[in-house]
């Protein structure tokens with residue numbers, strides 16, 4: 001059994017940890033049942049440490065002892081003010097305390113020691129920030145097996161890795177303190193970040209501040225004159241109202257005894273709130289446009305839109321992003337759990353715990369075309385993940401041949417006639433000497449199972465395209481079983497026939513060539529050499545008559561070897577003659 005690997009979202013505002021259990025990724029809750037842990041650490045006067053909700057609860061009274069949003073400081077040179085805000089700790093140490101708490105939680109949930117983790121970082125994190133994150137993990141006792149991009153994790157949690165090659169995903173992540181938009185493209189089965197744009201100073205906290213300031217104004221106060229601890233209370237209420245307005249059209253903002261004497265209360269509508277935050281929403285949209293233009297894409301070239309981060313729950317945010325991309329967002333995952341879930345899936349894939357969960361659409365039977373001698377030439381083997389593409393170059397077998405017929409076949413049998421015919425394309429080409437024409441045949445199955453056959457005369461560039469709807473993938477289970485069963489049952493005779501056919505084709509090519517070679521080069525050979533060639537040739541003819549595959553194959557091989565030296569000599573002679581001709585000109 002491989003070691004368990006956990007997935008961790010180490011977020012600016014919140015963090016979470018998950019593990020694949022019995023093939024399912026799941027996030028681990030704390031003893032209060034909460035899966036999301038605030039990325040907040042309280043450092044007590046005597047060296048005590050509290051992390052998460054417990055730390056956050058101390059904020060209204062001991063605000064200066066509670067460190068939040070430490071992620072913004074990771075891997076950076078800090079200003080004096082920033083250093084002071086960390087109270088003598090480094091950003092890595094504070095992050096390590098968060099990661100240590102997650103470790104403790106997971107070990108307690110699973111009842112065993114855990115050591116390996118995948119940790120996510122924003123796509124825009126540079127090497128220094130990634131290394132700092134890794135070191136924070138190590139300080140907390142983790143072996144960090146991978147640093148994963150957050151948008152990639154988000155896409156994994158939505159199962160978007162199944163979209164297929166070249167698919168593009170836009171991940172819009174609006175969290176508590178940061179915003180970013182990343183455009184990913186699936187390349188060779190993994191997501192590559194095409195572009196990412198964001199604002200590390202833009203998030204839900206700004207929206208809380210906007211609302212708190214509005215309310216403070218309506219209460220007849222100056223925002224600047226509100227003390228630090230009182231300000232935190234206004235902010236906390238603003239956040240509550242903001243979140244409530246994602247569910248309801250109306251919510252009461254209430255600040256009882258905000259200055260010890262007076263109370264304030266005001267109904268806030270979703271429409272009002274949407275208007276107040278409009279400038280912030282607009283800023284996120286301009287980042288989206290920049291990311292699209294960096295990736296040289298139009299908004300309609302995106303195949304999926306994913307919204308993550310708690311603030312993407314705000315209705316006006318969602319509608320604005322959807323209208324920019326002209327498509328509805330996939331909302332099937334919790335926006336604040338998607339990254340942790342994706343990290344967990346990635347961890348499960350690395351440890352092997354997720355192997356069997358990934359269900360891929362595959363070709364039920366092999367696809368190929370008929371080649372000379374009635375053989376099946378498989379281009380796409382059965383069980384290939386779709387979408388897929390494969391091709392081969394063919395030539396004409398007959399001198400002055402004017403066209404080639406491509407029969408597209410499906411099945412597991414060696415001989416074309418035993419497979420099912422899906423379609424035929426006739427490709428005309430310029431009559432050419434045997435072996436001179438070049439015809440490329442390519443089979444392409446798209447994500448919907450539609451098979452397209454492209455046949456191209458390489459010399460003229462003329463294409464023939466045949467589209468075969470679904471039949472390449474939509475095959476009943478019984479017929480697949482029968483086809484595979486037949487191929488097993490006939491494996492021996494099928495293989496013998498293929499060997500014989502291939503050897504026969506080779507013999508038919510070789511015999512006239514040997515004839516010609518002997519005529520040309522008899523004078524260079526000893527009597528013994530001539531004898532060897534004659535014997536080998538007789539054996540080939542004999543084996544052809546007897547229709548015995550293996551002896552034909554062996555005889556063809558012997559004849560080929562016996563004439564090797566002669567063939568080389570003839571080629572050499574022809575070259576010398578050509579050279580002589582050139583020199584005498």
Ligand code: AMP
Nearest residue numbers: 013014175176204243246309310311313
């Ligand atoms: P994250 O950093 O992704 O955990 O997001 C945290 C941010 O999402 C905080 O600013 C939260 O106030 C905000 N948030 C969480 N839930 C909601 C909600 N239902 N409506 C609006 N904002 C929310």
